[in-house]
Amino acid sequence: MRITIVVGGRWHAFDLARELEEKNHLHRIITNYPRWVVRRWGIPNRKIVSLPLTFWLIKAIYKLGGEDLMMRCQWIVHSRFAKRAAKHLEGSELIHGWSSFSEPSLQWAQKNNIPTILERSSAHILEQSSILREEYASLGLQWTSTHPSIEKMEQREYNLCTKITVPSRFVECSFLDRGYQRNKLYRNALGVNTNQFEPPTKSPEPPINTGLKAIFAGTLSVQKGVHHLLKAFAEAGLEGSQLILLGNASKDLDHLLNHQPDNVILMGHRPQNELCNHYQRAHCFVIASVQEGMAMVQMQALACGLPLICTKHSGGEDLLRMQDSNPRKINMGITEYNAGYVVPIRSSDVIAWCLRELALKPGLWEVKRQSALEIGKNELSWAKYGARTIQNYEELLSTDQP
Secondary structure (H helix, E strand, O other): OOEEEEEOOOOOHHHHHHHHHHOOOEEEEEEOOOHHHHHHHOOOHHHEEEOOHHHHHHHHHHHHHHHHHHHHHHHHHHHHHHHHHHHHOOOOOEEEEEOOOOHHHHHHHHHOOOOEEEEOOOOOHHHHHHHHHHHHHHOOOOOOOOOHHHHHHHHHHHHHOOEEEEOOHHHHHHHHOOOOOHHHEEEOOOOEOOOOOOOOOOOOOOHHHHOOEEEEEOOEOOOOOHHHHHHHHHHHOOOOOEEEEEOOEOHHHHHHHOOOOOOEEEEEOOOHHHHHHHHHOOOEEEEOOOOOOOOHHHHHHHHOOOOEEEEOOOOHHHHHHOOOOOOEEOHHHOEEEOOEEEEOOOOHHHHHHHHHHHHHOOOHHHHHHHHHHHHHHHOOEHHHHHHHHHHHHHHHHHOOOO
């Protein structure tokens, strides 16, 4: 197969490109990242189309005016890359494009009778906007919304493509609820570098002995539900416990993050090659996202042996279901899996309950840790993600539909 990837950024597209290249299916990858960055994933120069103008433009916009200015410029940046990318598609048998960067490429493919896949990593864009608008309003904040032209363009992309690939049930349902047919959608959980993320050689002491060390990694933002996580940790009231937060803070939560007790440890942004060391010293990973397709930090944490406490809107449920297809429904809307818990969004009291269970129930953490390790070892590699994606390509190319 000759697959072309179109992505105005990185996300997991470079990992996909590597898996396709290893199987001799990659025709080219078109990105705004400089070529020298893409080469780190083992992609040869001849298969990289680098259009770096918008890469440097985005950096300049953030430096000049931050996220607010970026949102106002979003349409210009995305559409400029998308138009240029569509000039580099000749020879493709199938195009896999990232949403909000692919409309001209999808139009080209439709004219040339070539099947297409659109990658949508978050909920349907109107659902995403609705959830975030509501969440910010609940905090008395104004959400810096997605540019209206981006919303319209994404909806056109959804209709132009042959299939939409999504990472989780949450994202899938956001499309089904808006009238899209199930056969238009393909659900495929993402992967992790299992050589980079692995359990410690020696298991940590159980939390019942040392106090629970819970960890979160990602932007400390409203979308990630960090305000709910902080409240949950306080409500849990666990003596000797720590909450370790890895990531840059959003200005919207500065007022909250600046007034936390000593056992909430703000580590700031840490490079990828440090994350494993932090995970290995923790007992569990907690994420309270209100809107997210699949937070990749969850896979990293599971691979390191951390039980997961996650919301229904984080993509974590799909990861836990890989090992356990018969979860237990328990009180307060909690679904318990072998390797963790799935909770409703905006439920600090429920997260607090899960933290107390892991910290105080004898033997529970050890059992869930072993289950997390099994998921990481058997299910989460990029190779498995790539194999599932390639199977989807083969099925799409074997049909008569364009």
